[in-house]
Amino acid sequence: MQIANRLGKIPPYLFMELRNKINNAKAEGIDVISLAVGDPVDPTPQPVIDELSRTAADPENHRYPTDEEKGMLAFREAVADWYAARYNVHVDPEDEVLGLIGSKEGCHHFILAVVNPGETVLMTDPGYPAYRASILMAEGEPYNVPITAENNFLPELENIPSDVAKRASGMFLNYPNNPTGATATPEFFADVVAFANSYDIAICHDNPYSEVVFDGLKPLSFLSTPGAKDVGVELNSLSKPFNMTGWRIGMALGNTDLIGGMAQVKENTDSGIFNAIQYAGIVALTQCQSNIGEMLEVYSRRRQRILDTFGRLNWGDYTPPKGTFYLWMPTPNGMSSIDFATRIFEEAAVVITAGSAYGDYGEGYFRVALTVPDDRLDEALDRIKKAL
Numbered sequence: 001m002q003i004a005n006r007l008g009k010i011p012p013y014l015f016m017e018l019r020n021k022i023n024n025a026k027a028e029g030i031d032v033i034s035l036a037v038g039d040p041v042d043p044t045p046q047p048v049i050d051e052l053s054r055t056a057a058d059p060e061n062h063r064y065p066t067d068e069e070k071g072m073l074a075f076r077e078a079v080a081d082w083y084a085a086r087y088n089v090h091v092d093p094e095d096e097v098l099g100l101i102g103s104k105e106g107c108h109h110f111i112l113a114v115v116n117p118g119e120t121v122l123m124t125d126p127g128y129p130a131y132r133a134s135i136l137m138a139e140g141e142p143y144n145v146p147i148t149a150e151n152n153f154l155p156e157l158e159n160i161p162s163d164v165a166k167r168a169s170g171m172f173l174n175y176p177n178n179p180t181g182a183t184a185t186p187e188f189f190a191d192v193v194a195f196a197n198s199y200d201i202a203i204c205h206d207n208p209y210s211e212v213v214f215d216g217l218k219p220l221s222f223l224s225t226p227g228a229k230d231v232g233v234e235l236n237s238l239s240k241p242f243n244m245t246g247w248r249i250g251m252a253l254g255n256t257d258l259i260g261g262m263a264q265v266k267e268n269t270d271s272g273i274f275n276a277i278q279y280a281g282i283v284a285l286t287q288c289q290s291n292i293g294e295m296l297e298v299y300s301r302r303r304q305r306i307l308d309t310f311g312r313l314n315w316g317d318y319t320p321p322k323g324t325f326y327l328w329m330p331t332p333n334g335m336s337s338i339d340f341a342t343r344i345f346e347e348a349a350v351v352i353t354a355g356s357a358y359g360d361y362g363e364g365y366f367r368v369a370l371t372v373p374d375d376r377l378d379e380a381l382d383r384i385k386k387a388l
């Protein structure tokens, strides 16, 4: 069977050897604990579940979703109200908001709406691997912009060669950042708007971790930057703030033309989000704000336990990142990412992610997720302490 060349361009998973070791250990009955996957184990708030049960029983909702490609207006209005309340960002729910099946879907639709074959799209290294896959599937050319600890994991826009910037039609940014946990500042976003204007680049700010910030930091939207709506869209999601990764519901907000282009892609790809899930999403956005505070307390506690354990690694002047439910940490003694991940697995049966999985500039780091139950995390950390 012929499989299209574009799929062959997507990089294979780098660490098959470690993955095989993990699978073999599980098959042998070894109790493997994974700190590698960022997927909340804590439940979705009960009012959201109740609303889904109620609305799923209504046959009216068993049909194709209302306003198929854009999402129902009531959901888009709830999104607009949430953005006004949380980020002081004002958007028109009619044509500046789009319902999505998660922000991941939005990344892909953004690229399909914006990028012609052969055009360059900027993304960070390290960065979320789905960006590269979407760019390659649309036959665009990914260009890696390095982000390093020296620059607080923010790209140095002035160091992007101007011939590259001139060829670029789009750019992915993501703060709070997966995998580094770094957060952006209003000043950085203002530079992004100026950069996008000078080179006519459409910005896709992927912000699903907007609410997962620590140490008293205030959640920030790219769209609160003056001029941001002229140059880009922001993606967000109910996955992380309301423990709803499996529900598949998110949103894009911002530039009308980009929202319109993405809606056109959606119209020809899927038929929207199940109405009952949109109703449940409205309840999350309007009634479940307290879930976020509770979630942050749980993550803060786990974050501190992890920092206490890995703090034995002689980090020097390491500063923990302030965002996302990941910790991005340097490996000890310059060990390679994969060697350290392999050692932790072999000596503690705990899985952590090698930083180099996220790009060349991820080398020398590893990522640990806070989304494991407390008792499993304690067990994993006890084993790691013994191993180190």
Ligand SMILES: Cc1ncc(COP(=O)(O)O)c(C=O)c1O
Binding pocket: 038, 101, 102, 103, 104, 105, 128, 174, 178, 206, 208, 236, 237, 238, 239, 245, 249, 250
């Ligand atoms: C940077 C980033 N963007 C998007 C997603 C996907 O989120 P969603 O569940 O909203 O599709 C993830 C999930 O881990 C992510 O880390």
